[in-house]
């Protein structure tokens with residue numbers, strides 16, 4: 001098995017040249033602009049939790065992927081993974097590209113909130 005150095009394009013824009021051809025280096029987690037070569041190091045390790053997402057959705061009502069990403073500061077992959085997970089658990093629903101908490105999700109959020117502050 002070889003360890004390939006995978007480059008995948010991300011949704012980021014290069015802050016230097018404005019190019020949208022910014023790829024992620026999977027090994028290092030950095031973003032690399034394929035146009036000017038600028039390396040954009042993001043807070044890639046920032047974990048996004050289900051609770052974070054629920055909190056934002058509770059406040060905003062519904063948000064699309066880009067809004068959630070901006071609010072949480074998470075990378076595409078991480079955020080997408082957590083959202084998918086929450087949809088599968090029945091905590092989130094997606095309507096017309098916007099995510100919102102289901103009834104179950106709201107209940108889950110309140111329970112978690114109680115845990116956060118309760119002890």
Ligand SMILES: [Zn+2]
Nearest residue numbers: 014017033036
């Ligand atoms: Zn650039």
